[in-house]
Amino acid sequence: MAEAAIQAGCRFYAGYPITPSTEILEYMAARLPQVGGVCMNAESEIEAIGMVWGAAGCGVRAMIASTGQGISLMQESFAELANAQIPVVAVNMCRGQGDYFQSTRGGGHGDYRFIVLAPSTAQEAVALIQEAFHLADRWRNPVLLMGDFLLAHTSELVEIAPPDEPPLPPKDWAMTGASGRRGLTLSPLGPSQKLSTDIASALAQATDKHAAIRAAEPRVDCGQLDDAELVVVAFGFPGRFVKYAVTLARAEGLRVGYVRPISLWPFPSQAVADAVAGARRVAVFELNAGQMVEDVQLAVLGRVPVEFIGGISHDPSGFGVGPALRVEHILARIRDVYPRAAA
Amino acid sequence: MRQPLAPTPTMRKVFDTPALLLSTEHSLCPGCGEPLAVRLLLELIAQLGVRDRTICVAGIGCYTAFPMLMDIDVLQALHGRAPSLATGVKRVRPDAFVFTLQGDGDMASEGLQEVVHAAARGERVTAVMLNNGVFGETGGHATATTVLGQHTKTTPGGRSAERHGHPIRMAELLAQLDGAAYVARGAVHTPAAIKATRQYLHDAFQSQLDARGFSFVEILTMCPTDWFVPPDKGPGWLEENFRGVFPLGVVKQ
Numbered sequence: 034m035a036e037a038a039i040q041a042g043c044r045f046y047a048g049y050p051i052t053p054s055t056e057i058l059e060y061m062a063a064r065l066p067q068v069g070g071v072c073m074n075a076e077s078e079i080e081a082i083g084m085v086w087g088a089a090g091c092g093v094r095a096m097i098a099s100t101g102q103g104i105s106l107m108q109e110s111f112a113e114l115a116n117a118q119i120p121v122v123a124v125n126m127c128r129g130q131g132d133y134f135q136s137t138r139g140g141g142h143g144d145y146r147f148i149v150l151a152p153s154t155a156q157e158a159v160a161l162i163q164e165a166f167h168l169a170d171r172w173r174n175p176v177l178l179m180g181d182f183l184l185a186h187t188s189e190l191v192e193i194a195p196p197d198e199p200p201l202p203p204k205d206w207a208m209t210g211a212s213g214r215r216g217l218t219l220s221p222l223g224p225s226q227k228l229s230t231d232i233a234s235a236l237a238q239a240t241d242k243h244a245a246i247r248a249a250e251p252r253v254d255c256g257q258l259d260d261a262e263l264v265v266v267a268f269g270f271p272g273r274f275v276k277y278a279v280t281l282a283r284a285e286g287l288r289v290g291y292v293r294p295i296s297l298w299p300f301p302s303q304a305v306a307d308a309v310a311g312a313r314r315v316a317v318f319e320l321n322a323g324q325m326v327e328d329v330q331l332a333v334l335g336r337v338p339v340e341f342i343g344g345i346s347h348d349p350s351g352f353g354v355g356p357a358l359r360v361e362h363i364l365a366r367i368r369d370v371y372p373r374a375a376a
Numbered sequence: 377m378r379q380p381l382a383p384t385p386t387m388r389k390v391f392d393t394p395a396l397l398l399s400t401e402h403s404l405c406p407g408c409g410e411p412l413a414v415r416l417l418l419e420l421i422a423q424l425g426v427r428d429r430t431i432c433v434a435g436i437g438c439y440t441a442f443p444m445l446m447d448i449d450v451l452q453a454l455h456g457r458a459p460s461l462a463t464g465v466k467r468v469r470p471d472a473f474v475f476t477l478q479g480d481g482d483m484a485s486e487g488l489q490e491v492v493h494a495a496a497r498g499e500r501v502t503a504v505m506l507n508n509g510v511f512g513e514t515g516g517h518a519t520a521t522t523v524l525g526q527h528t529k530t531t532p533g534g535r536s537a538e539r540h541g542h543p544i545r546m547a548e549l550l551a552q553l554d555g556a557a558y559v560a561r562g563a564v565h566t567p568a569a570i571k572a573t574r575q576y577l578h579d580a581f582q583s584q585l586d587a588r589g590f591s592f593v594e595i596l597t598m599c600p601t602d603w604f605v606p607p608d609k610g611p612g613w614l615e616e617n618f619r620g621v622f623p624l625g626v627v628k629q
Contacts, residue, residue, distance in 0.1 A: 045468055071467045076493040080460040083453070083490070087433070087464020090451045091472075095464070113454055208449045208465060210429035210472055216396075218443050220452030227398050227444050 034124065034155075034162045034178075035060040038096050040195045041163040043122070044070035045088035045095035047081040053185035053352060054098040054126040078106040086114060089121045090219050092207030094166050098124035101132040105140060111175065112141025116221035116239050118206070120169030122162065123147070123177045126185040129345065129353025130269060133324035136179045137298045144240050148176040148250060149297040151269040155189035161295070163196040170201045172246055174239075179297060181320070182352040183270040252295035253304040257283060261290030263374035264309045265342075265367060266329050267318040268294050271358060275318050278363040287371050297325070302332035309337050314374035318363060319343040320353055340373075342366040394418035396427060396447045403441050407607025409597030409614075410439045410506050412564040416574050417475070417504065418446060420581055426473040433462040435487075437479035438512045456487025459494035462501045473584065475502040481511045484520035484544050491550065491592075498555030498589040502580045505546055505592070508599035509618065516602035520544045523621045527604065543621060547594045551628040557589030559628040563596035565611035569624065576626065583629075596622055 035046075035057045046065055048058040061072040071088070075081035078099055089095040099107070104125045114121055125132055136149045148168055152158035158180065165176040208219055217225050224235040254272075257279055258264065267275035272293035282289045292308045294301050309315050315337050317326040323341045330339050342363075346355025356362060381387070393400055396418040404411055421427050430448045434440060436455040443450035453461045458476035466474045483491050483505045491503060510528055511517040518528040518535060521543045525534040535543075551559040558580050562573025573595055580591035596618050598610030605613050 045464065047464070073463070073467070075460070076489060079457070080463075080490055080493065083457045083460025084464035084467070086453075086457075087451065087461035087466075088468045089464075090461070091431075091465055091468050093468045095468075109454060110457070117452070208431045208451050209469075210427075210431060211447065211449050212428035216446060216448040216450065218450045218452060220443070220450075221454075222440075222452055223444070227447065229444070 034158050035064065037159040037162045037193045038122070038166070039064060039068055039070070040193055041166045042094045043096050043166065044068070045085065045093050046070070046097065047073040047075045047084035048098055049075050049078045049081050049103060051100050051103045053182045054100050054124065056185065057098040057124065078103040079110070082107040082110040085121050086110060086119060089119050090208050092204040092209070096122040096124070098126065100126050100128060101135060104132065104135060108140040109142070111139060111147065112143050112145050113221035114175050115145035115147065116143065116236060117219060118173040118239050119175070119219070120173055121175045122165045122169055123175060124162070124180060125177060126180045126182065127353065128182055128351065129347065130181060130271065130320040131322070131324070131345070131353070132179065133297065133319065133321060136177055137300070137328070146174070146243055146246070146298060148172065148174060148246060148299070149179055150176065150252070151179045151295060151297050152184060153270055153273040153293060155184065155187065156191045158184060159191050159193055167196065167198050167201070168250065172242055174242065174246070179269065181270050182354050247299040250296055251299045251301035251304060253301035254293040254295055255304065255308050256291055258290035258308050260288050261311070262288045262313050263316060263367070263371055264290050264292055264312045265316045265318060266292045266294070266305065266325070268297060268325060271318060271320055274358060274360055274363055278360050278367060281360065281364050282367050287367065288375070289367060289371065294325070300328045300332065302328070305329060305332040306334070309333055312337055312374065314370060315339045316342045316367065316370045318366070320346055320357060340370055342370060395422050398445050398447050402445060404438055405601045405607070407598055407600040407610045408438065409508065409564045409599070409610070412570060413504070413506055413595045413597055414439065414442050416570070416577055417477070420574070420577055421448065424581060424585070426585070429471060430473045431465050431469070433458045433465065433474065433476045435476065435478035435482035437482055437506070439477060439479065439506060455482055457490060458482070459487065459490040459499070459503060463494055463497070463499050466499060466501050473581070475504060475581070477504050478506070479512070480505060480507040480509060480521040481519040484546050488520065492553070495550045495553045495556045495590045495592065498557070500584055500587055500589065502584045502591045502593070504577070505594045506597045507546070507594050507622070508597045508602070509543070510599055510602045512599050512602050516604070521546070523617055526617065528602070545622060547592065547627045550592050555590050556592060556628060558583040558591040560626045561594040561596070561622060561624055563614065563624055565596065565598055565614040572624070579629065594622070
């Protein structure tokens with residue numbers, strides 16, 4: 034992911050060590066200086082996001098990674114980066130999937146949204162981190178990649194190449210020094226033009242685009258839906274396990290399909306609604322106490338019953354990789370729900 | 377209203393509003409010292425010819441009213457966070473002239489860790505702290521630099537060492553760090569102090585331009601509103617209550 038980010042033009046990274054995101058910091062520390070970039074081992078997550086804010090505010094592609102605890106410390110800055118419309122890319126290598134609410138709702142103050150993408154393989158992570166930089170610049174809005182321990186610590190072969198990007202608007206808001214022009218302010222509190230007191234318009238600009246993002250950017254992966262009585266919804270690396278469990282269930286003659294939201298915000302509500310249109314029941318698997326299930330319920334709007342079949346699951350490491358992630362376990366949950374769908 | 381004198385061939389203008397100040401209409405209180413400090417900053421930026429590559433990182437306090445009036449690029453930070461933003465700016469734009477503008481609450485209370493590490497790293501930025509010993513914008517609450525005996529709304533009987541602890545001397549604290557190249561403390565309560573502070577800021581800026589390391593100027597400013605004295609008593613209050621705690625002069629160069 035770090036190399037893919039660099040090939041997408043990332044030239045600034047700041048971070049604070051925390052498992053399981055530390056490998057990105059290590060790679061950036063060695064690699065970024067080789068391409069003329071800067072990597073900072075900051076004194077805390079709060080300073081790390083501040084440094085990223087400064088670099089991104091100058092128009093440089095900048096990135097930060099941590100896990101849920103560290104991301105919690107950054108929430109004040111996250112909210113204001115969105116209000117100031119500064120494009121940064123953040124990566125949360127969660128422990129389990131308990132940070133779904135944190136990622137999609139945020140723990141920061143005020144009205145803001147992050148675009149949130151959830152890869153299920155290393156290769157998809159490569160593609161999505163590169164896309165994240167593009168989306169951040171296109172919408173002038175932060176983008177967060179929600180990964181997990183397995184994604185962080187699984188070795189897979191990947192192909193990495195510089196992305197082929199459509200043209201982007203100029204970063205005429207960036208801090209460059211005011212050569213040949215009047216000074217600008219880049220602020221989450223108000224307008225960029227000097228002497229303007231139109232705070233309401235400045236803040237509205239940061240949120241008015243949400244409707245356009247909701248329309249343009251939902252991403253989803255689905256399969257085996259044609260005759261499905263039961264649709265299982267899962268995201269991220271566990272989504273990959275669910276996809277396989279669905280294949281095993283099909284082999285047993287169960288008519289089961291799957292939906293894997295790739296964008297968690299905007300949530301692919303229409304795709305989920307379409308996918309379950311012919312089904313009798315929806316099951317949601319996630320490694321938490323039940324968070325995305327609320328977005329699925331909103332998408333389905335009561336037309337089909339929605340059951341939660343996930344749960345919090347840890348091995349002694351505490352990193353969210355517990356027995357619930359075993360395919361046999363997921364398959365057993367599918368078998369358990371299925372009679373209620375086929376009845 | 378008094379009319380300005382008509383110009384004559386022998387008269388010349390020796391004092392004016394700073395060229396980089398877009399408007400003199402600000403919202404700060406009568407007797408406030410912060411506009412005097414901002415004037416010095418803007419005059420020096422013009423004098424040193426660095427306006428076109430200046431990026432100011434502003435904190436949150438009464439002085440946050442100024443960025444919209446200053447004809448330079450200003451990156452607005454959260455309360456306490458200006459040094460980390462300035463670090464990101466300077467690291468990706470090493471040719472930029474970067475200074476932070478913070479108050480004592482912003483720097484010494486909320487963001488102490490930020491400035492200590494920025495100084496220790498020797499970030500080639502200039503940090504400016506306007507120190508009036510009080511949270512002015514919120515209406516007069518104790519900060520990390522409130523002096524012993526000072527009445528604020530959160531030290532109603534006056535700051536006591538036993539109950540509230542001691543004030544932090546930021547200039548002396550930062551001067552200990554190897555990455556700090558230039559450290560001074562000035563004030564704006566007398567013409568002589570203003571003149572000396574102008575020199576401190578000049579030398580701090582020059583230190584950044586010479587890539588010597590982190591530079592820091594603390595400026596004692598009047599806040600008569602939240603010292604609960606009339607505007608004209610501010611300078612005397614500063615002299616009487618601050619000078620013994622916060623000695624003026626160059627601490628490190």
